[in-house]
Amino acid sequence: xxxxQKRYISLFNRVDLANGLALGxxxxxxxxxxxxxxxxxxxxxxxxxxxRPHGQTGMMPDHKALTAGITLEYTPQYxxxxxxGRKFYQKSDYPTISLSYSRAFxxxxxxxxxxxxxxxxxxxxxxIFNKLSYELNAGLFTSSDRTYLPDFKHFxxxxxxxxxxxxxxxxxxxxxxxxxxxxxxxxxHVTYTSNYLLLKQIPFMQGYLFNESLHIRTLWLPHLxxxxxxxxxxxxxxxxxxxxxxFRGLEYESTGFTISIPLLNFx
Numbered sequence: 001x002x003x004x005q006k007r008y009i010s011l012f013n014r015v016d017l018a019n020g021l022a023l024g025x026x027x028x029x030x031x032x033x034x035x036x037x038x039x040x041x042x043x044x045x046x047x048x049x050x051x052r053p054h055g056q057t058g059m060m061p062d063h064k065a066l067t068a069g070i071t072l073e074y075t076p077q078y079x080x081x082x083x084x085g086r087k088f089y090q091k092s093d094y095p096t097i098s099l100s101y102s103r104a105f106x107x108x109x110x111x112x113x114x115x116x117x118x119x120x121x122x123x124x125x126x127x128i129f130n131k132l133s134y135e136l137n138a139g140l141f142t143s144s145d146r147t148y149l150p151d152f153k154h155f156x157x158x159x160x161x162x163x164x165x166x167x168x169x170x171x172x173x174x175x176x177x178x179x180x181x182x183x184x185x186x187x188x189h190v191t192y193t194s195n196y197l198l199l200k201q202i203p204f205m206q207g208y209l210f211n212e213s214l215h216i217r218t219l220w221l222p223h224l225x226x227x228x229x230x231x232x233x234x235x236x237x238x239x240x241x242x243x244x245x246x247f248r249g250l251e252y253e254s255t256g257f258t259i260s261i262p263l264l265n266f267x
Contacts, residue, residue, distance in 0.1 A: 004060060004150065007031045020078035020092070024071040024100075032150060034060040060148055065111035069102035095122035104151065112145040113182070115153070129195040135169050140184035152180040155187060155219060162259045167191070167232055171217055172258040173246035179224060186220040199233065210235055215242065225249050237262055 008030040017023050076094040080087050098119045106112025117139030124132045139153060154177075156170035163170070169189045197212035199205050210233050218227040227247045234240025240260045246253040 003035050005033050005035055006150070016087070019080070020075040020089075022073045024069075024073070026067075026069045028065070028067045028069075030065045030067075030150075031062075032060070032065065032148070033062040061109060063109045063111065063148060064107070065104055065148075065151065066107075067102055067104045067111070069100060071098060071100035073098040095120050104147075106145060110146065111148060111151050112143075113147050113151060114142045115139060116142060117153075131193045133168055133189075133191045133193070135189045136187075138184075138186045141182050144182045147182040149177070149180065152182050153185055154180045155185075158258045158260075161257060162261070164262055165260065166237060166262055167213070167215060167230075167240050167242055167258060167260045168237075171219065171226070171228060172230065172242070172244045173228055173254050173256050174219070174226060179219065179221060179226070181221055183222055188216075188218050190216045198231075213240070213242070215244070226253075232258075232260075234260070239263075 008028060010026070010028045012024070012026045014022055014024045073096060075089075075092045075096040078089050078092045080089045082088070096119075100117045102115050102117075104111040104113050117137070119135065119137045121135045122133070124134075126132055141147070141153075155174065156165060157174045157176050158165055158167075158170050158172045159174075159176050168191045191213050193211055193213040194200075195211050196206070197214070199212060200208075200210075213232045213234075215228070215230040215232065217229075218225070225248065228244045229247075230242050230244030232240045232242025234242075239262075241257065242260070243255070243257045245255050
């Protein structure tokens with residue numbers, strides 16, 4: 001991970017307008033400045049690695065960002081329970097649709113952009129043993145007069161082989177920063193999970209509790225089309241290990257594996 005310093009004030013509110021329909025609003029004020037390694041000693045010799053994110057060679061100038069955002073999220077026929085006066089959503093047979101708009105108000109050296117984003121997510125129970133999950137996400141910067149790396153759209157990646165992120169909606173073979181964009185994008189994640197897929201077809205394996213998943217992911221940018229296909233085994237979302245093959249367009253690009261332990265994700 002690479003870092004910049006941010007001092008900020010953040011306000012956020014979320015309210016139910018109707019059952020399954022939520023409105024979120026936010027206001028953020030940030031002071032940002034660049035950070036770089038100041039270490040001169042490397043244990044194995046040579047020069048310490050730069051703290052610059054991939055593809056970023058120049059200093060990010062000190063600047064400010066005043067950003068406001070609004071998000072509408074709707075899930076039809078969303079069942080819920082009430083406990084101690086609080087509403088807890090449980091399940092729905094329909095997808096969750098969200099639409100958001102954010103604007104950074106420009107000024108001298110300040111971030112200035114407009115961004116819209118839409119998403120659709122759903123878990124479909126095919127039968128008692130099989131489930132299909134998908135997430136579609138698309139957006140664009142309708143204006144990007146002045147954007148800095150923190151303003152870009154960043155995609156969920158697992159650049160390290162061990163991660164706290166779910167394998168259902170993250171990329172295993174993309175680095176953290178190279179494909180961040182201030183233009184337009186489209187990403188899709190599809191996961192098919194089964195209690196009886198490949199290994200579970202072997203009789204002596206059927207007594208174990210793990211399940212198996214097939215994953216397909218793709219990211220489209222104006223200058224890039226990256227796709228991944230993979231297979232994982234694990235215990236639901238408690239922990240999984242998977243192997244993935246990546247393609248750029250139709251050409252093979254790389255192979256890797258990921259261990260996912262969501263308990264490690266404290267964010």
